[in-house]
Structures are given as structure tokens and as C-alpha cells.
Amino acid sequence: xxxxxxxxxxxxxxxxxxxxxxxxxxxxxxxxxxxxxxxxxxxxxxxxxxxxxxxxxxxxxxxxxxxxxxxxxxxxxxxxxxxxxxxxxxxxxxxxxxxxxxxxxxxxxxxxxxxxxxxxxxxxxxxxxxxxxxxxxxxxxxxxxxxxxxxxxxxxxxxxxxxxxxxxxxxxxxxxxxxxxxxxxxxxxxxxxxxxxxxxxxxxxxxxxxxxxxxxxxxxxxxxxxxxxxxxxxxxxxxxxxxxxxxxxxxxxxxxxxxxxxxxxxxxxxxxxxxxxxxxxxxxxxxxxxxxxxxxxxxxxxxxxxxxxxxxxxxxxxxxxxxxxxxxxxxxxxxxxxxxxxxxxxxxxxxxxxxxxxxxxxxxxxxxxxxxxxxxxxxxxxxxxxxxxxxxxxxxxxxxxxxxxxxxxxxxxxxxxxxxxxxxxxxxxxxxxxxxxxxxxxxxxxxxxxxxxxxxxxxxxxxxxxxxxxxxxxxxxxxxxxxxxxxxxxx
Amino acid sequence: xxxxxxxxxxxxxxxxxxxxxxxxxxxxxxxxxxxxxxxxxxxxxxxxxxxxxxxxxxxxxxxxxxxxxxxxxxxxxxxxxxxxxxxxxxxxxxxxxxxxxxxxxxxxxxxxxxxxxxxxxxxxxxxxxxxxxxxxxxxxxxxxxxxxxxxxxxxxxxxxxxxxxxxxxxxxxxxxxxxxxxxxxxxxxxxxxxxxxxxxxxxxxxxxxxxxxxxxxxxxxxxxxxxxxxxxxxxxxxxxxxxxxxxxxxxxxxxxxxxxxxxxxxxxxxxxxxxxxxxxxxxxxxxxxxxxxxxxxxxxxxxxxxxxxxxxx
Numbered sequence: 001x002x003x004x005x006x007x008x009x010x011x012x013x014x015x016x017x018x019x020x021x022x023x024x025x026x027x028x029x030x031x032x033x034x035x036x037x038x039x040x041x042x043x044x045x046x047x048x049x050x051x052x053x054x055x056x057x058x059x060x061x062x063x064x065x066x067x068x069x070x071x072x073x074x075x076x077x078x079x080x081x082x083x084x085x086x087x088x089x090x091x092x093x094x095x096x097x098x099x100x101x102x103x104x105x106x107x108x109x110x111x112x113x114x115x116x117x118x119x120x121x122x123x124x125x126x127x128x129x130x131x132x133x134x135x136x137x138x139x140x141x142x143x144x145x146x147x148x149x150x151x152x153x154x155x156x157x158x159x160x161x162x163x164x165x166x167x168x169x170x171x172x173x174x175x176x177x178x179x180x181x182x183x184x185x186x187x188x189x190x191x192x193x194x195x196x197x198x199x200x201x202x203x204x205x206x207x208x209x210x211x212x213x214x215x216x217x218x219x220x221x222x223x224x225x226x227x228x229x230x231x232x233x234x235x236x237x238x239x240x241x242x243x244x245x246x247x248x249x250x251x252x253x254x255x256x257x258x259x260x261x262x263x264x265x266x267x268x269x270x271x272x273x274x275x276x277x278x279x280x281x282x283x284x285x286x287x288x289x290x291x292x293x294x295x296x297x298x299x300x301x302x303x304x305x306x307x308x309x310x311x312x313x314x315x316x317x318x319x320x321x322x323x324x325x326x327x328x329x330x331x332x333x334x335x336x337x338x339x340x341x342x343x344x345x346x347x348x349x350x351x352x353x354x355x356x357x358x359x360x361x362x363x364x365x366x367x368x369x370x371x372x373x374x375x376x377x378x379x380x381x382x383x384x385x386x387x388x389x390x391x392x393x394x395x396x397x398x399x400x401x402x403x404x405x406x407x408x409x410x411x412x413x414x415x416x417x418x419x420x421x422x423x424x425x426x427x428x429x430x431x432x433x434x435x436x437x438x439x440x441x442x443x444x445x446x447x448x449x450x451x452x453x454x455x456x457x458x459x460x461x462x463x464x465x466x467x468x469x470x471x472x473x474x475x476x477x478x479x480x481x482x483x484x485x486x487x488x489x490x491x
Numbered sequence: 492x493x494x495x496x497x498x499x500x501x502x503x504x505x506x507x508x509x510x511x512x513x514x515x516x517x518x519x520x521x522x523x524x525x526x527x528x529x530x531x532x533x534x535x536x537x538x539x540x541x542x543x544x545x546x547x548x549x550x551x552x553x554x555x556x557x558x559x560x561x562x563x564x565x566x567x568x569x570x571x572x573x574x575x576x577x578x579x580x581x582x583x584x585x586x587x588x589x590x591x592x593x594x595x596x597x598x599x600x601x602x603x604x605x606x607x608x609x610x611x612x613x614x615x616x617x618x619x620x621x622x623x624x625x626x627x628x629x630x631x632x633x634x635x636x637x638x639x640x641x642x643x644x645x646x647x648x649x650x651x652x653x654x655x656x657x658x659x660x661x662x663x664x665x666x667x668x669x670x671x672x673x674x675x676x677x678x679x680x681x682x683x684x685x686x687x688x689x690x691x692x693x694x695x696x697x698x699x700x701x702x703x704x705x706x707x708x709x710x711x712x713x714x715x716x717x718x719x720x721x722x723x724x725x726x727x728x729x730x731x732x733x734x735x736x737x738x739x740x741x742x743x744x745x746x747x748x749x750x751x752x753x754x755x756x757x758x759x760x761x762x763x764x765x766x767x768x769x770x771x772x773x774x775x776x777x778x779x780x781x782x783x784x785x786x787x788x789x790x791x792x793x794x795x796x797x798x799x800x801x802x803x804x
Contacts, residue, residue: 324649332631332638333645335624339632342621349553349615350633350702351607360645470625474667474679478625484684485623 048102056095063087140412144315148308163307167314167379169419171372174318176399176411178368181325183397184406185334186361187341187486188238189246192253193396195233196226196366198388200373202260205273205383215279215378219371226370229256230363238358253393260385272384276377278306279313310379317375321368322408328364330471337361338406338471342486395419402456404463406485413465422449499769501530501755505566506706506738507552507611512561514547514762521547523762525561529706529755534732534739536749539759540782545742546616548759549710552740553613554602561598565609567705568592607636612704614695616711616742622684626675626694629683630666633701638662669697673727689720693727700731707731709741713748721745725752750774758782 068087071078143150147166151159175197182190203222207213213221237248260267267273278285284296286306328334336357339347347354377383399418403410425445456463462482469479505528514522522544529535537545550556552563564576569591579587579594586595586608595609605611621629631638639645641658670676673693678686683694692712699707712728713721725748731737743749749756749770756773758766760782766773773779777797 327649328645331642331645331649332635333642335628335632336635338624338628339621339635342623343619345555346615346619346621347632348555348603349606349613349619350635350698351603352632352635353603353607468623470628470680472625472627472631472663474627474670474676476680478680478682480623480625480682484682 052095052099055098056091059094060091170314172415172419174372175396177321178365182365186337191250194388194393195253195256196369197373199226199229200370201377201383204374204377205276222374223367223370227363227367230366234359234362257385274382404465407465410465501528504531506531508564510562513559515559527757533754535755536753537742543759544762554605563597565595610705612699612702613708618691620683627679630701633698634662673697706738713745
């Protein structure tokens with residue numbers, strides 16, 4: 001599913017390649033007028049070889065200290081071991097890999113004539129995409145609705161683990177959708193979104209601890225409180241632009257965490273708050289024995305019932321987020337958010353109060369973060385400031401960016417891949433058979449995670465689903481390629 | 492009051508009055524003690540060589556700059572007696588509404604309030620469309636404030652109440668009407684960034700008109716247009732003045748356009764007004780000719796003498 005952006009970027013890449021090649025041939029003294037096509041396979045091969053040798057030399061220079069030498073702690077100081085074999089292997093891998101890439105990947109790109117982007121094709125592809133997404137949405141919804149029972153029926157042994165994982169994924173989907181309002185629609189880069197998640201979680205935990213309120217009472221309260229915090233943050237911050245906005249939101253996220261950490265006699269400090277109440281079903285708890293939901297329904301009690309219940313709560317919350325976002329996009333406020341992302345000055349010239357518009361985006365996003373936070377608290381039963389570090393913000397932002405700014409389905413795909421993928425790495429025990437018994441795949445999680453992000457950003461720089469669908473239609477539905485959609489502040 | 496019917500419209504019934512406008516950027520005086528009127532229902536052109544301060548005047552009028560000194564009065568309806576303006580100026584308020592209209596002191600208002608309340612819309616020299624949104628959406632964004640009220644500030648809109656639905660239909664109709672007017676209806680569902688340059692110019696004017704302005708400020712609307720597109724633009728501006736009764740203030744370099752459509756021309760040079768009058772008057776004003784074309788060495792003294800005499804008069 002190549003989109004115009006991808007083809008545009010590859011054109012760009014090809015152009016750069018050609019330019020680089022011209023430069024290189026110019027430097028090596030060849031007449032620059034030589035046509036690359038007439039140069040034939042021979043010059044292609046030699047150019048590739050030269051390039052691969054350069055790459056190998058670079059790898060050797062870089063790896064000289066990093067791979068070739070190894071220092072270990074030994075009695076009386078450090079012991080230096082030399083590992084030239086490993087260095088040679090590394091350089092060989094780089095050389096061969098670069099050569100293969102040059103011969104088989106870059107060559108094809110270079111020889112393909114740069115195609116002009118045809119708007120007609122975009123439209124028809126847009127229509128297919130629209131039809132595809134229209135068909136896929138109900139299917140995904142059905143799968144999501146039936147998921148716990150599919151699990152119990154299909155994999156009874158691991159069902160609890162998988163349902164738990166899907167609850168985690170759905171939490172991130174909801175957080176991603178909430179942040180998408182701020183970053184994707186309004187185009188305000190928020191690096192401290194986890195602050196609202198923390199406000200939601202702590203609102204519930206503290207209300208439950210000090211006032212004895214239950215989950216369903218606290219859920220809306222947590223949302224409202226988080227939205228208020230969004231506005232409190234928004235007032236001073238939203239007059240900033242671009243990078244400054246990002247930095248201040250980042251700081252705000254940290255401030256909330258540090259306060260939670262240090263206000264020990266109220267928030268419990270680093271010890272957190274435990275014993276957060278579980279959600280009830282119309283006042284009935286999920287427990288064994290009389291008075292529980294299982295007893296009420298006359299079925300056998302099993303701990304998995306509580307997981308299924310949690311799963312449906314977060315599913316409903318996430319779908320609510322999605323519904324409201326999709327609805328808001330078609331309302332004047334949502335259109336103003338997107339207009340704000342496109343051009344703030346033009347918005348002001350049309351009489352839109354940009355401060356209020358930004359504030360509503362911040363508050364709406366924060367509210368959903370608060371809902372998710374209070375769900376997180378009830379699912380864990382225990383919260384501490386450690387759950388709300390900057391890494392959390394970064395993951396949520398990565399989900400939104402990888403999914404494609406402003407795209408709802410992209411966020412789902414990105415969360416499944418990122419959260420589910422990382423968790424599944426824990427189960428890759430078969431890798432031990434290949435790399436030896438010492439190999440622990442979980443230690444490479446972050447490496448693979450980072451690699452995957454780099455790959456996606458190279459392959460699809462504007463996220464997995466990068467086109468935008470219009471909110472008002474005169475005759476025909478089109479999709480707007482990402483190359484035309486602005487990204488807003490601080491990107 | 493004495494009989495004023497022989498005065499030009501901009502003296503008799505101005506929609507916008509700029510008085511003693513001065514804008515300094517540090518030590519640079521971009522606009523120096525500039526006063527002029529924009530007549531109601533007229534097309535007024537602000538011209539001058541590059542760097543004369545035309546866009547600065549625009550930015551002051553539309554609130555994007557806060558003028559260093561001066562008063563900018565916008566009148567709705569018949570309001571605007573000298574005492575009312577003086578009273579409003581003495582008080583701290585931004586606007587005053589009376590039975591026959593409303594008065595706004597634009598130098599006290601921020602940009603979006605000027606567009607929303609004082610009904611002054613503008614376009615930009617470097618076109619500022621919402622490129623990733625369709626042309627239709629661009630025109631809907633322009634009707635934001637009315638739709639926000641109709642949607643009960645979003646609450647009613649979420650539940651799709653009938654009042655909002657009606658307002659949405661009306662907004663769509665208006666947007667489609669304007670798209671038809673600027674010959675862009677066939678591109679209604681295309682992103683604005685995809686349109687050719689001339690179409691983008693017309694779309695920006697249509698978008699500004701969707702805010703129902705009393706005064707439309709156009710910053711070089713004909714820049715980069717070919718002769719056919721220029722002619723279309725003239726027709727569009729005439730249509731706006733005739734059918735919508737909107738007064739137009741425009742900056743333009745294309746003298747063909749300026750001389751043909753303007754009722755009133757104000758000429759700026761180095762931030763100072765050097766001429767003010769009808770197209771005919773301005774065209775024959777020696778100071779304008781001197782500013783635009785320069786003068787022969789032999790004529791310098793003669794022209795200077797004429798200018799000197801004018802200043803004295």
C-alpha cells in the first residue's frame with residue numbers, strides 16, 4: 001500500500017542518489033556528461049564496490065574501539081582484551097550488506113524514472129482506501145468484541161495472559177487516541193501527556209483512599225480533573241510555539257511526577273497507593289462466594305471473569321474516545337483544530353479565538369488521558385509515580401506518530417505492534433536455540449523497538465496511515481495525501 | 492452641518508477612518524502620521540513603491556500589529572458621529588453599539604476580535620490557505636464563529652441537535668454558493684494546496700467573504716496572476732462590491748487593476764501619504780510620478796518646487 005508520500009520520498013531519494021553519483025563521478029575525474037544509463041553494468045558494479053569499501057572502512061574505524069577492544073574489570077584495574085576476529089566479521093557484514101544493497105535495492109530505485117505524482121491516481125487509491133477502511137472497521141470491532149471469548153475458546157491456557165495484554169494494548173490505544181486530538185488534530189506537540197494520565201490515576205486513587213468513592217463515581221471526576229489540569233497548563237503554555245511548547249509540556253509532565261513523588265504524606269510518595277478498589281458491575285463485585293457477580297448469575301466463579309470485565313470497560317472507554325473524536329472532527333471545533341494545525345495566522349484572520357481553540361484541544365485530550373489513568377489505577381490496584389515517567393509519554397507519542405498523525409486506525413495498528421510486539425518478545429524462547437542458552441530476547445526489546453521505529457520512519461515518514469479524510473463532502477470522497485497536510489507546531 | 496453632497500464618498504460616509512497612524516519598529520518608522528478614509532461600498536487602493544509601508548498599514552488595521560500611535564475607527568451602519576467617537580476614545584472600551592450601528596476602535600482590539608466583531612476580513616500577500624483541507628472545508632472554517640454558536644459550543648453538535656443541523660446546512664450552502672461564484676465548485680473536494688495559484692487567490696477571497704465582512708482587505712490580490720485571471724479578479728471584486736455591499740481596501744502593484752477598479756487611491760511612499768484621490772487625480776499627481784518613476788536630473792528643481800508648494804498649501 002504505497003501512498004503518494006512514499007513514492008515522493010523515494011523519488012527524492014533517487015534524485016539524491018543520482019546527484020551523489022554525479023558528484024562522485026565528477027570527483028573521480030570522469031566526464032560529467034556521461035549518461036548513467038550508458039555506463040552499463042560495469043561502472044555500476046565498480047561504483048557499488050567503491051561505496052561498499054568506503055562503508056566497510058567506516059565500520060572498521062568506528063568499530064576499532066567499540067568492537068575490537070574490550071575492557072573488563074580485573075583485579076588491580078582494567079584488563080584489555082583484543083577481539084579482532086569480531087571486528088573483521090562486523091566489517092565483512094557491513095561490506096557485503098552495503099554491496100548487496102547497492103546492487104539490488106538502490107540500483108533498481110536509481111534506474112526507475114522518477115514518476116510525476118498523478119492526482120487522479122491518488123483519488124482512485126483514496127477511494128479504494130476509503131472502501132477498505134469502511135469494510136475493515138466493523139470487522140475489527142467484531143473481533144474486539146468477541147476477543148475474550150475467542151481467547152477462552154481458542155487458547156484456554158494462555159487466555160488470561162492474552163486478555164491482560166489486550167487490556168494493556170487497549171489502554172494505549174485510548175491514550176493514543178486522546179493524544180491524537182492534541183498532536184494529530186490541533187498540531188500541538190505535547191511531550192508531557194503522561195501528566196494527565198497520572199492526574200487521572202491519582203485522582204481516582206486519592207478519592208478512593210480519602211473519600212471512599214468507587215470506580216464509577218471517580219471515572220468522570222478523574223476526567224474532569226485531568227481536563228482542568230489541561231487548562232491550567234494550557235493558559236500559560238499555549239502562547240508558546242513550536243519547540244518551546246514541547247519543552248514546557250515535557251517539564252510539566254515531570255513536575256507532576258516529582259510532586260507525586262515528594263508530597264509523601266498525601267500521595268504516599270515513592271511507595272505509591274495500594275488497595276485501589278476494583279470496578280463493580282452495578283454494585284456487585286467480582287469475587288467468589290455469595291454476593292459476587294458469578295453467584296448472582298449462577299455461574300461458576302473464575303478469576304478470569306474480572307479480566308473480561310476490565311477488558312470490556314477499557315474497550316467501551318476507548319470506543320467512546322474514538323466516537324467523540326470522530327464526532328468532534330466534523331464539528332466546527334474539530335475543523336478549527338485542524339485549521340489551527342494548518343495555519344494559525346489564517347485562523348486568527350478568520351476570527352477564530354486560537355487560545356480557546358487550543359485550550360479545548362488540550363482539555364479534551366487531557367480528559368481522555370484522565371479516564372485512561374483512572375482505569376489504569378483500578379486495573380493495577382496499585383499506583384506509584386514510577387508508572388508515569390517520561391518514557392511513558394514518549395511511547396504514547398511514538399504510537400501517535402508511527403500510526404500517522406490524525407489517523408485513528410493508525411493508532412490502533414501502532415499500539416498493537418508496539419505494545420503487543422514488545423510483550424511478545426518475552427515469549428521468543430526459540431531464539432535461545434539459535435543464539436545459545438544465554439540469549440535473553442527481553443534484553444534486546446528496546447533495541448528492536450528503536451530499530452522498528454527507524455525502519456518505519458524511513459519507510460513511511462508520515463506514519464503508517466498518513467492520509468487525511470475531509471470532514472465535509474460536496475460530491476465525492478477523497479483522501480488528502482500527507483504531503484499536503486501540515487504537521488503543526490514543534491514537529 | 493453644511494451641504495456635503497459634493498464631497499467624495501470617502502469623506503461623506505467612510506466605513507474606516509485611519510487617523511495619525513504611526514508604526515515604529517525600533518528606530519525604523521514604517522508608517523508616519525498616516526490618515527485616510529475608506530468610503531462605504533467603495534474600492535479603495537493603497538499603492539506605493541516597495542517598502543512604502545502598505546502591508547504594515549494592513550497589519551495595523553487588521554490587528555496583526557499594534558500601532559505605535561494613531562486611531563483606527565471602523566463604523567457599522569450609520570454610527571460614527573464625531574462626539575461618539577471622541578467619547579469612545581476617552582473611555583477604555585473597544586467598541587460602542589448604538590441604535591444606528593456600531594463603532595470599533597481597531598487599534599485596541601486583537602486580530603481575531605477584529606475579524607469576529609468589527610467584521611474586517613483580510614487575505615495575505617503570500618497566500619495562507621489551509622492546504623491540507625479541501626476547498627469546501629476552507630470555507631466552512633471561515634464560518635466557525637456562527638457554527639460554534641449554533642452547535643451550542645459543541646455540546647449540541649455532539650448530539651446533532653436540529654438547530655445545529657440547520658446551521659450546518661446553511662453553512663454548506665453558503666460555502667457552495669461562494670465556490671460557484673469563484674468558479675471552483677468542480678474542485679470542492681480537492682485539497683486547497685492542489686489548486687493552481689490563481690485559484691488559490693480566488694479561494695482566499697471567497698474564504699474571507701464567508702466571514703460576512705463589512706470591510707475586505709486584500710493584500711496584493713493580483714500578484715502572480717495572468718491577464719485573464721486578473722480580469723476574473725476584477726469581475727469578482729466588482730461582484731463583491733455590488734452584491735454584498737462590502738467595502739474593499741486593497742494593496743496592489745498592478746496599475747492596470749488599480750486604475751480600472753478603484754474609486755479611491757491612496758499613495759504611500761516611505762510611510763508617508765503623498766497623494767489621495769480618484770484614479771484620475773492620482774495619475775496626474777507629479778509627486779506620485781516622481782515617487783514611481785523618478786525624475787530627470789534637469790527637472791529635479793522644478794518638481795521639488797511643485798512639491799514644496801503643495802506642502803505649503
